[in-house]
């Protein structure tokens with residue numbers, strides 16, 4: 001009954017809403033001002049959206065961290081590798097390389113090379129990987 005009354009009043013007196021304060025979506029305190037205001041201040045708005053995005057941000061942060069770690073491992077092995085730039089796959093494993101995470105794949109005549117940013121590897125025969133460094137996007141090093 002009370003709810004009906006309120007609805008009735010809203011229709012008859014639209015300005016009723018202007019004087020009615022809404023609870024802030026973040027802290028629950030009354031929000032003053034326009035009725036479409038959802039937060040009492042910018043701090044509450046930011047906090048609300050940060051919390052809403054935190055799961056997504058956390059996931060991305062973890063994946064980015066893994067990709068960057070993979071890249072760092074590849075880069076150090078590339079620089080430290082012998083002239084032919086081949087390593088044993090075990091060297092990546094030993095350093096905690098996460099094979100499931102890579103930024104892109106490039107098809108070559110000898111198979112698919114997987115990259116973490118500009119560093120990557122191409123599996124050769126056995127347990128051997130060719131470490132690759134492809135500093136330019138759209139590189140043509142595999143053409144022909």
Ligand SMILES: [Zn+2]
Pocket residue numbers: 024025026027028029039040041044
């Ligand atoms: Zn608030």
